Amino acid sequence: MVRQLRVAAAQVGRIDRGTPREEVIARLNALLEQAAAQKVKLAVFPETTFTTFFPRYWMEDEAEIASYFETEPVEGISHCASVKAFFDKAMELSIDVAIGYGEETSEGRRYNTASYVDSSGRTVGKYRKIHLPGTFEPFSKEQGVTNQLEKKLFAPGDLGFTAFRAPSLRAACGGDKSPIVGQLICNDRRWAEGWRVYGLQGVELMCVGYNTTAWAPQLWGIDPSSMTREEAYADAMFHHKLVCQANAYTNSTSLITSARCGNDDGLHPLISGSMIVDPEGHIVAENTTEGDELVVADIDLDACQQGKSKTFAFAKHRRIEMYGLICSQTGVVEPEEPAE
């Protein structure tokens, strides 16, 4: 059987520190228009799409920090005045969207969040980033330096790795079963643990938005003179593709992964690499530019069945009695050196 679905990674290029949301939303809506013209049913947008990637800045002005968060619930079209124009457009064009944003709850907690809002404007899935990279303290307080302050600015996600059905896509993929969808945000894609929790829920389609800095020697712990910027970009792209393709394959799922890319403020380069990956780990479509771009492919949700029923038939082959350390230990504990 073929459960075919046309999907897109909506890559978004340079957004500066002062770029207003309205300007960003006009660009996102142009991508939605392109998606509708190509009969795309689901478009996946990057992490913190409505603003620049603000955790990179050392900011002391609380009003500026607060300005990067959506304070009304992004729960479908009836809320979130600040970004409503985007969800209205998606609903008008009948496209499901998965999109990342800074979330501030009514209790004042802040998360790095992605919502899956279907074509009727209903939020059917919500994910809060669990693996927050970087530091609590800045590498430098000088402007122009790329920090990574997610640990300071966000609380770790508390919604788990919860897969959900997307019933609005059931008819579109011509089957009697809605796709099973999961979401991760950026750094999460490097951690096999989250992928496997989704794999254990039978995930068929992963949506992953990201902002991956192309030049961050302090974050990586390398000597800046050991690599050119071009080599660093290539290395960041290699690792991005490596984890995306490997984890899609080992969990037998399709993947749509979407970059915020470009050189923000002319100072902070981010890699591109938006792509659609099939459940065997092959790239079926990828970006060709470093700016706003729609990457489109037809995927077959039933193609997941080969891996799920054979090589990665979890029920037949997994040995959970051997995996205890994964859930009982966080850091590394090395074996003792044997006595001489």
Ligand code: CDV
């Ligand atoms: N936004 C991210 O989570 N970025 C991380 C790194 C570059 C800090 C990533 O894993 O791509």
